[in-house]
Amino acid sequence: MKQIKVLDKEFEISMPEDVIQKRIKEMAVKLSKDYEGKKPIFLGILNGSFMFASDLFKEITIEAQITFLKLASYQGTTTTGAVKQLIGLNQEIKDQHIIILEDIVDTGITLETIMRQLSGYLPKSIKIATLLFKPEAYKKDVVIDYIGFSIPNEFILGYGLDYDGFGRNYKDIYTLIE
Numbered sequence: 001m002k003q004i005k006v007l008d009k010e011f012e013i014s015m016p017e018d019v020i021q022k023r024i025k026e027m028a029v030k031l032s033k034d035y036e037g038k039k040p041i042f043l044g045i046l047n048g049s050f051m052f053a054s055d056l057f058k059e060i061t062i063e064a065q066i067t068f069l070k071l072a073s074y075q076g077t078t079t080t081g082a083v084k085q086l087i088g089l090n091q092e093i094k095d096q097h098i099i100i101l102e103d104i105v106d107t108g109i110t111l112e113t114i115m116r117q118l119s120g121y122l123p124k125s126i127k128i129a130t131l132l133f134k135p136e137a138y139k140k141d142v143v144i145d146y147i148g149f150s151i152p153n154e155f156i157l158g159y160g161l162d163y164d165g166f167g168r169n170y171k172d173i174y175t176l177i178e
């Protein structure tokens, strides 16, 4: 079992690169089919989703745009519950079909905040595509339209996900060893 150490914690591999990439291609095929002719705008939530957004967007075969929004809600391995918007939106999303790209949906607090703020800009539609979803941790009612993988309620890193800012660079996803 491949293990890594990031800062003071040990992690073991839980999702290899090829599995991640295969699933992202499937998601891109589905999204390209569902949004044919709609010229959607993909909205990547930084920092965590930058790798997912990049790999997914490369596999999109229809006319589409991509832009990014930055929020923060995590410090260390526990959620703070506090979410703040760091980079704002503009009018470009009015009357457009928006697909939010998240690396992971955990409690759903971040997602709910984003949805609330986004609706104020009057997009034509908003859907959510997340690479990872922790169903046991999810506390909200917002429907998640596209899910890559449902995973156990454990702390993970790699493939854009971090532990105190580190570990984003791994191509595979790793789970914290308790």
Ligand code: IMP
Residues within 6 Å of the ligand: 048, 073, 074, 079, 102, 103, 104, 105, 106, 107, 108, 109, 110, 111, 154, 155, 156, 157, 161, 162, 163
């Ligand atoms: P939520 O608001 O609780 O749904 O948390 C969403 C955000 O928390 C994600 O966009 C990630 O940045 C971060 N996050 C949630 N779970 C993990 C994890 O297991 N590892 C690293 N970051 C996580």
Ligand code: MG
Residues within 6 Å of the ligand: 045, 046, 047, 048, 049, 103, 104
């Ligand atoms: Mg994130």
